[in-house]
Amino acid sequence: MNFDYAQAKDVDALHALIESAYRGESAKRGWTHEADLLGGQRTDAKALREIIAADRQVILLTRGGKGIAGCVQLSYVKDGVAYLGLLTVDPALQAAGLGKELLMQSEQFVRENWQSAAIEMTVIRQRTDLIAYYERRGYFRTGENRPFPHNDPRFGLPKSAELEFAVLRKKI
Incomplete structure (x- = not known):
């Protein structure tokens, strides 16, 4: 897998990917969607820019x-602390290890570029299956909501x- 940094020219494709994975009927093809908890958008092009x-x-x-x-x-x-958000995998490609690889690349990036010793994220507390996924990868609930x-x-x-949101953290 090749990893790269998003640029302004990627915004439309990024936005389409994120919406397809988090909201609406297309999101239900994958297991990480929020379509049952939220309607509307997950983000917008302006926020991505x-x-x-x-x-x-x-x-x-x-x-x-x-x-x-x-x-x-x-x-x-x-x-020492970085934040991870918008972890998104094309619903048709979920369960193939791409999410795990993105997490590993993220942890490496923040260690090497920001000298971070910990990474945290927020996950909707009601998403117990997703929280369990992160816990299997070394993240733990901090007790903070x-x-x-x-x-x-928006x-x-x-x-x-x-x-x-539940706050999860991992020492890296």
Whole structure:
């Protein structure tokens, strides 16, 4: 697999991939979707452009036969800590190890480029299957929960008022 950094020219394809993996009927082809918990969008092109243009943020991606096969957002948080978000794999390619490979590449990137000793993420607390996936890869629940932005449609339209994020962390 070849990994690269997203550029402005990749935004439309990235946006299409992310939406297809997280929302709507196409997302239900894979096991990591949020379509039962949220409607609306997962992100938008403007937010992706801002991430790509920002200092100390990158979107790492890998390409497949039909274009971008997977991606992950990495952000420098503070000395020793990075944040991982938007881990996305084309629903047709899920369960083939690409997500695990993206996680390993992410951990290597933040260690080498930001000297991070830990990486954290937030996962919707109700996504127990996804949390278990991350736990099998060395992430653990910190015990901290963070509020879901219920009133901000840029992050989706919640189908439950109960949604909140669990914070997971891994020492790398």
